[in-house]
Amino acid sequence: MSDAVTKSVYEQIGGEPAMAAAVEVFYRKVLADDRISHFFEDVDMERQAAKQKAFLTMVTGGPSSYSGKDMRAGHAHLVKQGLNDMHFDAVAGHLKETLEELGVPAPLVAKVLAIAESARADVLNR
Amino acid sequence: MAKVKHESSWYPLEPGESVLEGLLRQGVSVPNSCRAGACQSCLMKAVGGAVPEAARVGLKDTLVAQGYFLACTCRLPEGTELEVAGAEGLRVPARISALSPLSRDVLKVSLVTDAPLDYRAGQYVSLVREDGLARSYSLASLPREGVLELHVRLITGGAMSGWLASEARPGARVFLQGPAGSCFYVPGRPEQPLLLAGTGTGLAPLYGIVRDALEAGHSGPIWLFHGARTPAGLYLREELRGLAERHPQLHYRPCVLEGGTRDIAEGPLDVLIRAECPKPVGWRAWLCGDPQLVLSLRKKLFLSGLSLKDLHADSFLPSVPQAGASPTDTAGAR
Numbered sequence: 001m002s003d004a005v006t007k008s009v010y011e012q013i014g015g016e017p018a019m020a021a022a023v024e025v026f027y028r029k030v031l032a033d034d035r036i037s038h039f040f041e042d043v044d045m046e047r048q049a050a051k052q053k054a055f056l057t058m059v060t061g062g063p064s065s066y067s068g069k070d071m072r073a074g075h076a077h078l079v080k081q082g083l084n085d086m087h088f089d090a091v092a093g094h095l096k097e098t099l100e101e102l103g104v105p106a107p108l109v110a111k112v113l114a115i116a117e118s119a120r121a122d123v124l125n126r
Numbered sequence: 127m128a129k130v131k132h133e134s135s136w137y138p139l140e141p142g143e144s145v146l147e148g149l150l151r152q153g154v155s156v157p158n159s160c161r162a163g164a165c166q167s168c169l170m171k172a173v174g175g176a177v178p179e180a181a182r183v184g185l186k187d188t189l190v191a192q193g194y195f196l197a198c199t200c201r202l203p204e205g206t207e208l209e210v211a212g213a214e215g216l217r218v219p220a221r222i223s224a225l226s227p228l229s230r231d232v233l234k235v236s237l238v239t240d241a242p243l244d245y246r247a248g249q250y251v252s253l254v255r256e257d258g259l260a261r262s263y264s265l266a267s268l269p270r271e272g273v274l275e276l277h278v279r280l281i282t283g284g285a286m287s288g289w290l291a292s293e294a295r296p297g298a299r300v301f302l303q304g305p306a307g308s309c310f311y312v313p314g315r316p317e318q319p320l321l322l323a324g325t326g327t328g329l330a331p332l333y334g335i336v337r338d339a340l341e342a343g344h345s346g347p348i349w350l351f352h353g354a355r356t357p358a359g360l361y362l363r364e365e366l367r368g369l370a371e372r373h374p375q376l377h378y379r380p381c382v383l384e385g386g387t388r389d390i391a392e393g394p395l396d397v398l399i400r401a402e403c404p405k406p407v408g409w410r411a412w413l414c415g416d417p418q419l420v421l422s423l424r425k426k427l428f429l430s431g432l433s434l435k436d437l438h439a440d441s442f443l444p445s446v447p448q449a450g451a452s453p454t455d456t457a458g459a460r
Contacts, residue, residue: 016163016183028429043421049434053184054162063162 009108010062022098023053029094036090039078059115071122079125088123092116128202131209139202145210146197156197163199170197174209186435188308217254217301218243223273224296229361232327233291237274239302245269246310247334253286254301261286264331265305268338277330309412309440311339316346321403321411323351323395323423326359328415331440333362335412340373348376349403353395356385395419396426407431417441
């Protein structure tokens with residue numbers, strides 16, 4: 001079995017340091033997007049960045065203990081505030097741009113977006 | 127076998143087990159969430175022994191400098207020991223050595239502790255009166271100065287500031303608890319531009335940090351913005367102007383919302399900062415004072431390219447909501 005098969009995208013793009021770099025790029029994008037910024041406003045920016053880093057770690061297949069149940073519970077209050085497919089798509093778009101800006105090869109970006117897509121039903125509590 | 131000491135008990139760790147897993151398994155309560163080194167909920171402080179580098183990945187250098195690490199990613203080599211603790215402060219006896227006004231509504235309180243207080247310029251302490259009344263204030267002094275300096279804003283009806291302004295006398299016994307906070311200068315990268323911005327007594331920690339950085343030989347540009355509503359709210363202007371004259375890399379910018387002069391810029395603090403420092407990518411910044419202003423500046427600086435790791439914010443939150451007081455009376459009490 002080749003490395004590309006056994007290693008997660010998380011490992012292939014550089015693990016924790018890559019996540020630390022990606023989270024700043026990603027956070028700036030969502031905070032500057034008026035369609036979704038209100039979901040990411042947080043008095044504690046470090047806590048918000050940590051959450052996003054955990055999200056990026058999860059969708060790249062890194063060490064994460066988030067389950068579908070956690071995803072549902074964690075977004076239930078946002079769904080009540082109107083979180084829908086349009087917002088999900090906007091976040092996925094910023095995720096794609098972030099990875100592309102950091103030079104992640106297209107096949108790996110596609111893999112990450114597929115993992116993110118698989119969380120759609122849980123995030124939107126459907 | 128590796129082992130961990132917590133609150134005077136030793137806990138053995140199984141091979142490959144993290145400090146968090148080992149403590150939780152043996153009934154010690156430690157806050158935690160992601161358990162993947164990302165959320166930082168399980169932050170602990172090492173008080174003895176060596177912390178593996180992996181347990182510090184992603185932490186701010188100010189936290190690392192104080193011995194903090196993540197329990198979930200902390201796996202100890204076989205046969206080693208680590209003593210850990212939370213962030214509980216200890217009260218130390220102190221006495222007021224001097225009280226002098228810095229402006230109409232800011233009082234300088236000088237304190238001497240019986241034993242030297244181990245702190246970083248810019249951190250804060252709790253000042254505790256003999257009857258237990260406690261308030262948090264930033265340290266404006268440098269550790270080498272011996273005497274501790276606090277800038278206390280006089281608040282109408284304020285219990286601690288009222289006592290300090292009218293009843294307390296030099297020689298009065300008090301206690302200090304702390305220090306705490308990660309708003310301080312860490313030596314390294316002496317050429318990196320620094321941005322310090324504060325409102326009101328938010329100048330106190332910045333006054334310590336800027337002098338600490340200069341004494342550490344910081345050579346890159348240092349911008350210090352002190353904002354107030356009117357010129358009467360500014361203080362230490364002569365001292366800071368003198369400091370800037372002796373250190374050409376320091377740019378001191380006092381600013382107000384109304385009543386600006388030739389020497390004092392007029393306008394919103396964020397607008398003045400953006401005009402002088404339009405692209406702070408790769409800079410280090412400290413923001414202190416009014417919580418709303420600190421939060422808004424923090425977001426603006428982050429969006430303009432400053433990394434969160436290099437952004438140190440210290441919001442001066444009111445200690446207790448005062449009945450009948452407007453938010454502007456209580457905000458920035460420290």
